[in-house]
Amino acid sequence: MAQLRSVLAKGLAKMNIFSPFCLWYFWAMNLMGLTDQLEQQLSLGKLLPIMEQFYTIQGEGEHTGKAAYFIRIGGCDVGCHWCDVKESWDASIHPLIPIEDVVIQACSVPARTVVITGGEPLMYNLNELTSSLRQKDISVHLETSGSSALSGRYDWICLSPKKNMPPKEEFYEMADELKVIVHNRHDFVWATEHGAKVKRNCRLYLQPEWSKRDEMMPIIVDFVMANPEWNISLQSHKYMNIP
Numbered sequence: 065m066a067q068l069r070s071v072l073a074k075g076l077a078k079m080n081i082f083s084p085f086c087l088w089y090f091w092a093m094n095l096m097g098l099t100d101q102l103e104q105q106l107s108l109g110k111l112l113p114i115m116e117q118f119y120t121i122q123g124e125g126e127h128t129g130k131a132a133y134f135i136r137i138g139g140c141d142v143g144c145h146w147c148d149v150k151e152s153w154d155a156s157i158h159p160l161i162p163i164e165d166v167v168i169q170a171c172s173v174p175a176r177t178v179v180i181t182g183g184e185p186l187m188y189n190l191n192e193l194t195s196s197l198r199q200k201d202i203s204v205h206l207e208t209s210g211s212s213a214l215s216g217r218y219d220w221i222c223l224s225p226k227k228n229m230p231p232k233e234e235f236y237e238m239a240d241e242l243k244v245i246v247h248n249r250h251d252f253v254w255a256t257e258h259g260a261k262v263k264r265n266c267r268l269y270l271q272p273e274w275s276k277r278d279e280m281m282p283i284i285v286d287f288v289m290a291n292p293e294w295n296i297s298l299q300s301h302k303y304m305n306i307p
């Protein structure tokens with residue numbers, strides 16, 4: 065196995081980072097178990113398991129309708145039963161990509177905003193990625209459940225607390241936006257509890273969970289009309305049929 069890795073590594077050094085061989089290499093390394101060197105690079109945040117990266121329109125929350133480059137990092141230990149990106153949960157099936165290459169891709173689009181999402185992106189050290197993006201004058205937004213410790217620096221933090229693994233206390237002061245997904249009636253209690261903890265100017269959003277949108281929407285409308293400090297967020301990208 066060590067010999068195979070060595071051969072692959074030598075080949076890798078000669079290849080373009082986005083070549084099929086290179087991507088296959090990182091995927092194979094994931095499956096075979098990480099080498100010490102890769103593990104170190106991962107813990108330093110120099111490599112990250114990237115599930116997908118794409119240029120689109122932000123569909124949710126405060127920045128709805130704005131163009132942004134999305135970086136979706138694989139791996140999530142929260143386990144919401146209604147999750148619509150369950151394929152993100154297992155980090156080992158996503159290729160480890162050097163952050164330099166992620167930054168090059170993010171800089172290749174006209175918009176100067178990157179949204180880092182997951183999975184739960186804070187399962188990883190995001191210091192290197194966010195500082196590299198900010199050095200390129202890119203505004204860095206984060207979407208997190210707040211269940212893992214913060215790493216990295218952000219221009220906008222969207223906190224979306226999940227019942228399975230509530231946020232760490234530090235996030236209530238840092239969140240610029242609180243987005244609570246409404247799957248059932250108890251989620252209004254959950255939203256109110258968290259709305260009371262965030263800083264005064266944090267924007268408050270209720271967003272219907274997609275599979276329950278028809279059932280929950282009228283209740284959300286009534287709630288927001290009675291509690292106007294809250295706003296409605298829709299997964300507008302799904303209505304627009306874009307990623």
Ligand code: SF4
Pocket residue numbers: 140141142143144146147148149150152182183184209226
């Ligand atoms: Fe899915 Fe997000 Fe919940 Fe993780 S935190 S299970 S990615 S909805």
